[in-house]
Structure formats: structure tokens, C-alpha cells
Amino acid sequence: MSSDPWQIDRLDLDGYLRRLGIAARQPSRAALDELHEAHVHTFTFDNIDVLLGDHPGVGLDAIQDKFIGRGRGGYCFEHSTLVAAALERLGYRVRRHLGRVGDPEAGAQQGRTHMVVEVVLDGERLLCDPGFGMSLLRPISMIDGAEDDYPPGWRHRLRRTDDGAWALDRAREDGWQVTHTTDELEVKPVDVRMGHHYTSTYPGSHFTTGLMVAKHLPGRHVTVTGDSLTVRRPGAPTEHRPLGDGEVEEWLETLATGLTPDERVRLLATLGAPGS
Numbered sequence: 637m638s639s640d641p642w643q644i645d646r647l648d649l650d651g652y653l654r655r656l657g658i659a660a661r662q663p664s665r666a667a668l669d670e671l672h673e674a675h676v677h678t679f680t681f682d683n684i685d686v687l688l689g690d691h692p693g694v695g696l697d698a699i700q701d702k703f704i705g706r707g708r709g710g711y712c713f714e715h716s717t718l719v720a721a722a723l724e725r726l727g728y729r730v731r732r733h734l735g736r737v738g739d740p741e742a743g744a745q746q747g748r749t750h751m752v753v754e755v756v757l758d759g760e761r762l763l764c765d766p767g768f769g770m771s772l773l774r775p776i777s778m779i780d781g782a783e784d785d786y787p788p789g790w791r792h793r794l795r796r797t798d799d800g801a802w803a804l805d806r807a808r809e810d811g812w813q814v815t816h817t818t819d820e821l822e823v824k825p826v827d828v829r830m831g832h833h834y835t836s837t838y839p840g841s842h843f844t845t846g847l848m849v850a851k852h853l854p855g856r857h858v859t860v861t862g863d864s865l866t867v868r869r870p871g872a873p874t875e876h877r878p879l880g881d882g883e884v885e886e887w888l889e890t891l892a893t894g895l896t897p898d899e900r901v902r903l904l905a906t907l908g909a910p911g912s
Contacts, residue, residue, distance in 0.1 A: 641825050643696050644721040651704045652722050663727045665762075668755060669774040671726075672764055675719055676771045680709030680893050682849040686836045687906050688899065694832045695825075696721055707894035709851070711843065713832045715767025716751040723764075729756040734827060735801070735818035742814070749831050749841075750816045751823075754778065763794060765804065768815065769850045770857050770868065778802060789871025809873065847884070847907055851891045860887045 653660055656674040661667040685691040685702075692698035694713040702708045703718055716732065724730045734748040753764040761778035765771055772792060776784045780796040791807035801819045805812040835843045842848075850859040859866040865883070867875040879887075885904060888895060895903065 642717075642721060642724075644724050646696055646700075647718075647721045647725055648700055648704055649722060649725045652700070652718070655704050655707065660726060663757060665757060667726075668723070668728070668757065668762070668764075671722070672719070672766060672775055673773045675715070675766045676773060676852050679703055679707075679715065680849055680851045680891050681711060681715070681767060681769050681771065682709045682893065683711055683836075683843040683847070684708075684849070684893065684895070684899070684903060685710065686843050687847060688902055691832075691836050694828050707892070709849075709893065710767075711835070712749075712751045712767030713828050713835075715771075716753050716764075717828065719764060719766045720753045723753065723755060730754065731756075732823040732828075733818045734821070734823050734831065735816045737816045739814035740797075740817060747831070747834060748819070748827075749835050750818070751828060751831070752816075752818055763802065763804070763818070769848065769859060770806070770815075771852070772804075773852065776804070787870045789869075847903075849887065849891055849893060853891075858887070858891060860884065860891070 656671065656678050658670055658674050692702060694717060696717060699710070699714045699718050702710065703714065720730050720732055731754040733752050733754055735750045735752060736746040736748055737750050738746055740746070751767065755762045755764060755775065762775040763778050764775045773786055776782055776792055776794050778794060781793070783791060783793045785791045793805040793812060795803050795805065797803050797817060801817045803817045804815045806815050835841045838844065846862040848861050850857065855869060857868045860879070863879050865877055865879050865887070884907065888900060
């Protein structure tokens with residue numbers, strides 16, 4: 637029996653890499669960037685299973701059956717658990733972190749309901765964020781004030797907060813916006829299960845109240861939330877508009893959500909909203 641609480645030895649690494657369309661490579665910054673970008677282009681960020689009421693959980697077996705076996709997506713706990721396991725199996729030094737979504741100085745205190753992955757490579761700490769609504773395309777250096785502009789027009793900044801956490805900022809038309817803050821506390825599988833239980837069952841969680849599906853497509857990032865569509869392109873103004881009749885189903889196909897016909901019917905019936 638494995639002594640690793642994350643059970644990374646159970647990962648179908650070959651199946652994961654086939655799903656991404658990349659080969660196993662020795663640890664390097666180029667290889668890490670390739671895997672991170674391939675992951676966020678392959679899998680959706682979504683809360684579909686929460687809305688369907690049959691989320692399989694955030695254990696590695698359930699995640700890889702869903703992502704690798706079926707080509708489905710999910711949210712941060714699933715994305716980061718899978719990426720962390722793959723990176724460890726490939727020989728990277730990995731730490732898992734939890735964080736709080738949004739700006740802690742701009743509103744109510746948020747729970748630790750976001751998960752990211754740290755990689756230490758050649759003495760450099762790198763933040764991987766594969767499971768955010770609009771994820772980084774590649775890791776960013778964990779240096780106070782570090783900035784990345786990839787692709788050109790999508791700027792991010794990582795900085796230390798007064799309490800020692802890491803704040804990831806995204807450049808908007810009107811300035812920097814805090815996406816989330818990540819702390820340095822140790823993370824164990826039970827912490828991930830607790831965060832998932834809250835986000836997937838608590839009545840006040842936005843994951844339980846409306847559809848969220850997002851994905852990086854070539855040259856753009858698309859988000860479907862409730863009855864609206866948001867399209868972002870590097871260096872261009874954000875497009876935001878209401879969904880038309882039938883568009884939800886169209887976008888479920890375009891974003892390659894991997895739903896079975898039964899899941900699609902059940903989801904559309906659950907939504908019962910404009911655009912479905």
C-alpha cells in the first residue's frame with residue numbers, strides 16, 4: 637500500500653499525456669510550460685457535476701476517470717490535483733497550496749476554496765494555476781512583483797501581501813484586479829475534500845447556483861456563466877453579452893465539455909434558462 641497520501645502512483649500518466657497530446661519530457665521550464673498550456677487548452681473549467689448533483693469527488697481515481705477517461709473538465713481542486721500528480725510523476729518538486737478567490741480588501745472574507753500548484757525547478761519557485769476560471773497559460777515566477785505577458789496582451793502579476801500570502805493580479809482595462817491570494821500553509825488531501833464539500837454543497841456557494849463553463853480556445857478565452865457569454869482576446873476589449881436561444885447547448889459543444897447525451901439533457905433541463 638502506498639504511503640503517499642496523494643496516491644500519485646495510481647495516476648495513468650501515459651493516458652494523461654495522450655489526452656494532452658504531448659510526450660513525457662525531462663523536467664525543464666520549457667516542458668513545464670508545455671504541459672501547463674496543453675492542460676488548460678484541453679479541459680474546461682466548469683461546475684457541471686455540481687449542478688447535476690452527482691459530483692464524483694476530488695480523489696485522484698475519480699478525477700482521472702473523469703478527465704482522462706471521459707475528456708470532462710471540472711474546477712480547481714480537480715485540475716490542480718491532476719496536474720500536481722502528473723508533475724510529480726514526471727520528476728518535478730511539487731507543493732500544493734490553497735487560496736482565497738478575490739480581493740480580501742474589497743469585500744467579505746472568502747474561504748480557502750481555490751487550489752494551485754507550486755513547482756520548484758532549478759531553485760526557482762513557480763506558481764501553476766491550471767484550474768481558475770481564466771487560468772494562466774503558463775506558470776509565473778514566485779517572486780514579489782513578477783510579471784508575465786503571455787500571450788502578449790494578457791498580463792499577470794504575482795506579489796507578496798502584507799500577511800505573507802501571494803496575490804495573483806490580472807491586468808484589466810481599468811488596472812490590476814486581484815484574482816486570488818494563496819497562502820504557504822501545508823495542504824493535505826482532507827483539506828481539499830473539505831473545500832470541495834463546501835463549494836459543491838453550501839447553498840451560498842456560487843458553484844451551486846448557476847452554470848459556469850470556461851476554456852482557452854485558440855486566440856481567445858470563452859466563459860459561459862448563467863445566461864451570459866464573455867469572450868476575451870489578448871490586447872482587445874472584453875466582449876460581454878446575453879446568450880441567445882439555444883446558445884448554451886452550442887457552447888457546450890464548442891467548448892468540448894465531454895458530456896454524454898444523457899448528461900447534456902439533464903443539464904439543460906436543470907438550467908431551464910435563456911439560451912438553453
